[in-house]
Amino acid sequence: MTTRKNFKRQVRARAARTGESYTSALRNLRPAPSADAGTDADSPGSVRLAVAQTPVREDPQDxxxxxxxxxxxxxxxxxxxxxxxRIVHFPEGALCFPGKYVMSADGPDTAGPADWxxxxxxxxxxxxxxxxxxARELRLWTVIPSVHRLTGPNRPHNSLYVISDRGTVVTxxxxxxxxxxxxxxxxxxxxSPVTFDVDGVRFGCLLGMEIHYPELFAQYETLDADCVLLxxxxVSPGxxxxxxxxxxxxxxxWVSLSVPTQHSATAPSGIVAPGGDWLARCPVDGSPSVTVAHLDDSSAFAAASVAYARPWRRESRAGIHTGHRVTDPRSQDRTAAF
Incomplete structure (x- = not known):
C-alpha cells in the first residue's frame, strides 16, 4: 500500500510539473507490462465508469x-x-427533484419559498x-445527488454525495x-469545487444549470481532473x-452527463471522450438504465487530446506566446493596407 501511494505521488508530481493529465504522466512513468501482466483496467490511472438515467419524482413529501x-x-x-x-454516476433528482410549486409555503398554485x-x-x-x-457490498463508488439538510432556518444544499466502495461519504x-x-x-x-480520486483517476463534480458555465469546467482542468461528472x-436536453x-x-x-429518463429520447445519459466524441450512451426509450465505458487513453484521439492538446493549452494560457511577439509597426497598425 505504501509503495502504491508513493508511486501515485510521483505520478501527480510529474503531472503538475509537465501539465500532463494523471493518465498521461502514469503512462510515461509506468514500466511496460510483461506478457502475463494485467490490463490497464486493473492498474492505477484507469477506471470503468457507469453513468445512469432514472425517472425523476418531484414530491419529497411522498x-x-x-x-x-x-x-x-x-x-x-x-x-x-x-x-x-468501479464507479456509478446518477442524475440530479435520482431520489427526488423537489418542485417549486409542490414545496411552496404559499400554496400549490404559487411559486414561493420552500417549506422544507x-x-x-x-x-x-x-x-x-x-x-x-x-456501495460497500458491491465495492462500487457511487455518486448520488440528493438534498443536503442544513441547520434551520437555512435552506438545504442541492448536492452530490460521493460514497466510496467502503460505503462511507468521502466528500x-x-x-x-x-x-x-x-x-x-x-x-x-x-x-467550492470538489475533486476525488478512484484508482488514480481524478473526478470533478457539477450539478444542474452549471453546464452553462465554461469557467467551472475550466476550473476543474486546472485542478487536474481527468473526468467531470455533471x-x-x-436543462434543454439537446x-x-x-x-x-x-x-x-x-x-x-472525459465528461459524464447524467440526465433523467424523461430526456432520453433527445439526450440520453452518456460519457464523452476528451476529443468530444461519445464513448457510450444509454437507450433512448425512456427506460432506467446504465451504460459503461473504460476511461483510459486507448484511443488515438483521446490520447492526443490528453497528452498533447491539454499541456499546450496550459502553456499558451501561461504566456508561452509572449517571447514570440514582434514589434513590427505593421503589426500595430490596424488600418495597414494590404
Whole structure:
C-alpha cells in the first residue's frame, strides 16, 4: 500500500510539473507490462465508469415515491457492478427533484419559498443509508445527488454525495451557480469545487444549470481532473448534450452527463471522450438504465487530446506566446493596407 501511494505521488508530481493529465504522466512513468501482466483496467490511472438515467419524482413529501426511487437506484447499482464498473454516476433528482410549486409555503398554485419541514427527511436518509450499504457490498463508488439538510432556518444544499466502495461519504459537492428558481425558493448555494480520486483517476463534480458555465469546467482542468461528472435535470436536453461534448473537447478530459429518463429520447445519459466524441450512451426509450465505458487513453484521439492538446493549452494560457511577439509597426497598425 505504501509503495502504491508513493508511486501515485510521483505520478501527480510529474503531472503538475509537465501539465500532463494523471493518465498521461502514469503512462510515461509506468514500466511496460510483461506478457502475463494485467490490463490497464486493473492498474492505477484507469477506471470503468457507469453513468445512469432514472425517472425523476418531484414530491419529497411522498414517502412511497422516495422509496421507489431508492429501489431503482440500487437496482442500477447492481447492474453497473455486474458490468464491471468501479464507479456509478446518477442524475440530479435520482431520489427526488423537489418542485417549486409542490414545496411552496404559499400554496400549490404559487411559486414561493420552500417549506422544507414537509420533506420526509427520515425516509430520504434511510434510502441514502441503504445506497451506502450496497456501495460497500458491491465495492462500487457511487455518486448520488440528493438534498443536503442544513441547520434551520437555512435552506438545504442541492448536492452530490460521493460514497466510496467502503460505503462511507468521502466528500460532497454543493451546486454553486443556481438557477433563479433554485436560488429564490429552494436552496443555499455551495462555495467550492470538489475533486476525488478512484484508482488514480481524478473526478470533478457539477450539478444542474452549471453546464452553462465554461469557467467551472475550466476550473476543474486546472485542478487536474481527468473526468467531470455533471448531473442535471432542468436543462434543454439537446443543448446539454452539445455542451458536454464541447466542454470535454475544450478541456481535454472525459465528461459524464447524467440526465433523467424523461430526456432520453433527445439526450440520453452518456460519457464523452476528451476529443468530444461519445464513448457510450444509454437507450433512448425512456427506460432506467446504465451504460459503461473504460476511461483510459486507448484511443488515438483521446490520447492526443490528453497528452498533447491539454499541456499546450496550459502553456499558451501561461504566456508561452509572449517571447514570440514582434514589434513590427505593421503589426500595430490596424488600418495597414494590404
Amino acid at each position: 414517502a412511497g415515491a422516495l422509496r421507489a426511487s431508492g429501489r431503482e437506484v440500487r437496482s442500477l447499482m447492481r447492474e453497473a457492478g455486474a458490468r464491471g464498473a 419541514d414537509r420533506c420526509q427527511w427520515p425516509v430520504l436518509r434511510s434510502e441514502l443509508a441503504a445506497i451506502a450499504r450496497l 460532497r459537492y454543493d451546486e454553486r451557480l443556481l438557477s433563479r428558481t433554485k436560488l429564490s425558493y429552494l436552496y443555499a448555494p455551495g462555495i 448531473s442535471t435535470t432542468g 443543448n446539454a448534450a452539445a455542451q458536454a461534448q464541447g466542454h470535454a473537447a475544450a478541456n481535454g478530459y
